[in-house]
Amino acid sequence: xxxxxxxxxxxxxxxxxxxxxxxxxxxxxxxxxxxxxxxxxxxxxxxxxxxxxxxxxxxxxxxxxxxxxxxxxxxxxxxxxxxxxxxxxxxxxxxxxxxxxxxxxxxxxxxxxxxxxxxxxxxxxxxxxxxxxxxxxxxxxxxxxxxxxxxxxxxxxxxxxxxxxxxxxxxxxxxxxxxxxxxxxxxxxxxxxxxxxxxxxxxxxxxxxxxxxxxxxxxxxxxxxxxxxxxxxxxxxxxxxxxxxxxxxxxxxxxxxxxxxxxxxxxxxxxxxxxxxxxxxxxxxxxxxxxxxxxxxxxxxxxxxxxxxxxxx
Numbered sequence: 001x002x003x004x005x006x007x008x009x010x011x012x013x014x015x016x017x018x019x020x021x022x023x024x025x026x027x028x029x030x031x032x033x034x035x036x037x038x039x040x041x042x043x044x045x046x047x048x049x050x051x052x053x054x055x056x057x058x059x060x061x062x063x064x065x066x067x068x069x070x071x072x073x074x075x076x077x078x079x080x081x082x083x084x085x086x087x088x089x090x091x092x093x094x095x096x097x098x099x100x101x102x103x104x105x106x107x108x109x110x111x112x113x114x115x116x117x118x119x120x121x122x123x124x125x126x127x128x129x130x131x132x133x134x135x136x137x138x139x140x141x142x143x144x145x146x147x148x149x150x151x152x153x154x155x156x157x158x159x160x161x162x163x164x165x166x167x168x169x170x171x172x173x174x175x176x177x178x179x180x181x182x183x184x185x186x187x188x189x190x191x192x193x194x195x196x197x198x199x200x201x202x203x204x205x206x207x208x209x210x211x212x213x214x215x216x217x218x219x220x221x222x223x224x225x226x227x228x229x230x231x232x233x234x235x236x237x238x239x240x241x242x243x244x245x246x247x248x249x250x251x252x253x254x255x256x257x258x259x260x261x262x263x264x265x266x267x268x269x270x271x272x273x274x275x276x277x278x279x280x281x282x283x284x285x286x287x288x289x290x291x292x293x294x295x296x297x298x299x300x301x302x303x304x305x306x307x308x309x310x311x312x313x
Contacts, residue, residue, distance in 0.1 A: 003302060004044040006064070009051030009073050012284075015291030019049070022299070038063065047298055052076055052231075053260050053278070058084040069301045071294045072311070074281070075099050076231060078204035082313045092311040093297035095290040097153065103280035104157035107199050107229045110253025111146075111162075113274045114225045115139040115197070120271060139196075139250075142166045147195030149188065149211070150202030150230065151177055158199055170194060173202075188212075192219035197227060204231025214239035217249055225251050229280050232258040241266050244273060255280050 005023040010016060019025055026045070031037040045064045050056045051073040061067060061084045070080055072094040085092050113119050116138040124135045146162040148155045151171040159169045159182060169182045172191040176184040185191035188211070192198055198220055202208050212226070212235045220226060226249060228235055237258045243249045244267075251272035257263050260278055267273050281287060296308045 003046050004041060005047040005049060005298070006038075006041075006045045007049045008054035008056065009049060011049070011073065011291035011294060012287055015288065015295060018295055019298075022295075023047070047071065047301075049073060049294060049298075050079065052079050054079060056080040056085075061085060061088060061090065069093070069298065071297045073290055073294050076204050077311055078231060078233070082311070086313040090313075091301060091307060092313050093294075093301075093307055093309050094311050095293045096309055098286055098289045098293065099281045100153045100157050102283050102286045103154050103201075103229050104161055106255055106276065106280045107154075107158045107201065107227055108161045108165075110227045110229070110255065110274055110276070111197055111199065111225070112141070114227070114251045114253045114272075115141055115144075119274050144168070144196040145170060145194060147172065147185070147191045147198045148182075149173075149191070149198065149200045149234075151180065151182070152201065152203070154229070155199075155201040156180070158201055162199075167197075188216055189219045192216050192224070193221070195220060195224060197225045199227040200230040200234050202230050202234060204233050209233050210236040210239075212236065212240075214243070217243040220249050222247055222250060224249050225253065227253045229255045232256040232260060237264060244270055247272075 002024045005025050007025050007027045011019060026037060026041055028034040042064055043066060046066050046068045048056055048070045050070060056070050056079060058081045061081060067090055070085060070090060070092045072080065075094050075096045077092060077094055080092060082092065121135060124130055145168040148158055148171040151173050155171065162169050170185055170191060171182050172185045172188050217239055241264060244252060253274040255276040256278055263275065267275060293308060300307050
């Protein structure tokens with residue numbers, strides 16, 4: 001009998017078809033009564049597929065007595081209650097490395113969009129304003145300083161790209177990484193003060209919740225831009241709204257938000273903000289590879305083989 005997998009999120013069609021060939025898949029989003037379906041199959045479910053915007057919380061984990069594995073379609077795992085998984089000896093996997101380059105590309109895309117006002121420029125042409133004169137000036141990148149918060153895989157990829165634009169790279173993190181020549185800042189406030197662009201690539205979770213608060217934004221200053229491709233929880237969103245409204249910072253490029261997919265309506269009317277719907281990894285190539293890795297982790301677990309990309313819990 002095929003094992004039962006609860007799909008909180010979804011994979012691309014080819015990978016989803018492969019999943020359904022090998023497993024009995026319950027897609028809660030397609031169930032008329034998700035709670036009733038969950039109760040009906042609670043004893044059968046041995047695995048979960050989830051993604052950053054789908055919660056695998058303690059309540060769900062404890063409701064599935066035979067759960068063995070949670071396979072994350074993404075790199076961050078702050079949507080999963082790791083402590084609850086650890087208590088039950090449930091293994092967790094994710095899809096690291098695969099997301100690095102695409103997410104770094106989006107970070108630079110947001111940086112360019114904020115500095116050179118490309119999104120605004122597109123609208124300027126489309127609505128016919130160009131005939132009335134030039135749009136406001138943008139900001140030169142060459143020689144500016146990028147402060148990276150979290151020099152992990154994605155932060156390193158962002159640093160390489162920013163260096164290619166002849167920008168000065170500095171970084172903040174829990175520990176200095178002497179293998180890199182970039183200047184290390186143990187003080188986030190000081191990094192914000194010295195940054196023209198502050199890019200967030202740090203992991204989400206309780207340890208980094210509201211790491212960027214009103215004081216950090218004030219230190220970034222009226223000529224500084226905030227770019228977030230990490231997690232919405234890293235930024236105090238209310239403080240950011242105030243800082244943007246009062247022009248305490250120059251602008252922001254946001255791919256993530258605190259309550260996705262819900263975005264504060266106040267951001268919609270701000271011309272110093274670029275908004276994206278969490279598309280850091282949204283390319284056909286990367287999402288295909290991510291889905292394949294999710295399947296490989298499931299197969300490895302149920303075949304008694306070493307997991308491809310386990311998360312230490």
